[in-house]
Amino acid sequence: MCSCRDKCxxxxxxxxxxxxxxxxxxxxxxxxxxxxxxxxQAKHLSAKYGLAHISSGNLLRDELxxxxxxxxxxxxxxxxxxxxxxSIIIDLIINHVKGLESPNWMLDGFPRTASxxxxxxxxxxxxxxxxxxxxxxxxxxxxxxxxxxxxxxTGNTYHVDFDPPxxxxxxxxxxxxDDKEEVIRERFVIYEKNKKLxxxxxxxxxxxxxxxxxxxEEVSAxxxxxxxxxxx
Ligand code: AP5
Numbered sequence: 001m002c003s004c005r006d007k008c009x010x011x012x013x014x015x016x017x018x019x020x021x022x023x024x025x026x027x028x029x030x031x032x033x034x035x036x037x038x039x040x041q042a043k044h045l046s047a048k049y050g051l052a053h054i055s056s057g058n059l060l061r062d063e064l065x066x067x068x069x070x071x072x073x074x075x076x077x078x079x080x081x082x083x084x085x086x087s088i089i090i091d092l093i094i095n096h097v098k099g100l101e102s103p104n105w106m107l108d109g110f111p112r113t114a115s116x117x118x119x120x121x122x123x124x125x126x127x128x129x130x131x132x133x134x135x136x137x138x139x140x141x142x143x144x145x146x147x148x149x150x151x152x153x154t155g156n157t158y159h160v161d162f163d164p165p166x167x168x169x170x171x172x173x174x175x176x177x178d179d180k181e182e183v184i185r186e187r188f189v190i191y192e193k194n195k196k197l198x199x200x201x202x203x204x205x206x207x208x209x210x211x212x213x214x215x216x217e218e219v220s221a222x223x224x225x226x227x228x229x230x231x232x
Contacts, residue, residue: 025103025104025129026049026051026104026105026106026129026130026227027104027105027106027126027127027128027129027130028045028051028105028106028107028128028129028130028131028132028227029106029107029110029111029120029128029130029131029132030042030106030107030108030109030132030134031131031132031133031134031198031206032133032134032135032136033134033136033138033141033187033188033191033192034141034145034184034187034188034191035136035141035142035144035145035148035184036134036135036136036141036211037134037136037211037216037219038055038108038109038134039055039057039058039108039155039156039157040157040159040163040216040219041134041216041219041220041223042055042106042108043156043157044216044220044223045106045223045227046106048224049104049227050102050104051102051104051105051106052100052102052104052105052106053105053106053108053155054093054096054097054100054105054106054107054108054110055108055109055155056089056092056093056107056108056109056110056112057108057109058155059092059093059096060074060078060084060089060092061078061152062155064078065152070088073088074088078177078178079177079178079183080183080186081178081183081184081186081187081190082186082190083112083113083190086113086115086116086119089110089112089116090115090116090119093107093110093116094119094120094123094126097126098123098125098126107120111198111201112190112191112194112198113194113197113198114194114197114198114200114201116198117197117198117201117202118201121201121202128205130207130226130227131202131205131206131207132206132207132208132209132223132226133206133207133208133209134209134211134219134223135208135209135210135211135212136211136212137212138188140212141184142181142184142185142188144159144162145179145184146179147159147160147161147162148175148176148179149165149173149174149175150173150174150175150176151165151169151172151173152172152174153169153172154169158173162215162216163216207226209222209223209226210222
């Protein structure tokens with residue numbers, strides 16, 4: 001093992017099993033608080049790098065929309081902004097990713113607990129190439145989420161001011177049930193509680209991208225730099 005600590009890719013590979021994109025496609029995890037912009041950046045990354053977008057929140061909302069057997073089990077948690085149990089979400093996500101045809105994918109909203117992070121790390125065939133945390137100021141995000149609009153047909157996210165939905169879908173976008181201030185604050189509390197536990201699992205493989213005061217395009221440029229290996 002190389003003796004230099006932080007920037008050394010040899011160390012990162014050995015200690016975290018995170019491989020470079022050049023090795024075997026892009027397998028990206030996007031971490032970040034509620035409203036940090038994970039879904040927004042996922043839309044950009046899908047278009048730019050052809051990544052399949054696996055959003056745990058969208059998969060769960062799809063179960064609710066379809067009124068599946070699982071829907072009754074998860075609705076109460078989601079309405080209150082609480083995490084659905086690991087026993088449900090881990091299998092749902094890991095099986096979904098294993099079934100993908102695309103060699104390039106990104107996870108948005110998973111992992112969110114230490115158990116989820118450990119399960120992902122233990123699934124060796126799902127080796128990760130990038131783990132990016134979008135870092136935001138929580139108060140700014142609480143205000144921002146008030147303008148969020150969600151397209152239930154595509155799963156895409158918009159904002160009335162910063163990223164307005166195109167005119168042809170403006171009638172079908174909705175306000176998410178969990179975008180009420182008290183529910184948003186509960187989601188923040190849970191995120192903060194679990195953040196360190198996830199960081200403990202992945203260690204220095206996590207690249208933090210500060211999004212403070214940046215436009216959507218400026219954040220995209222920073223994320224692209226990480227993926228392309230241009231970040232200092
Ligand atoms: P989920 O859907 O994953 O919600 P979340 O993590 O709370 O994340 P959000 O979707 O709220 O935010 P985001 O980071 O994607 O931000 P966005 O891009 O939309 O989860 C929902 C629920 O499902 C959970 O509460 C839980 O119950 C359950 N769940 C999901 N995953 C689970 C798991 N792993 N385990 C257990 N339970 C789970 O951006 C927000 C807004 O800001 C948008 O309007 C956007 O247009 C705008 N915006 C984005 N970037 C910028 C910018 N730079 N400047 C200005 N506006 C911006």
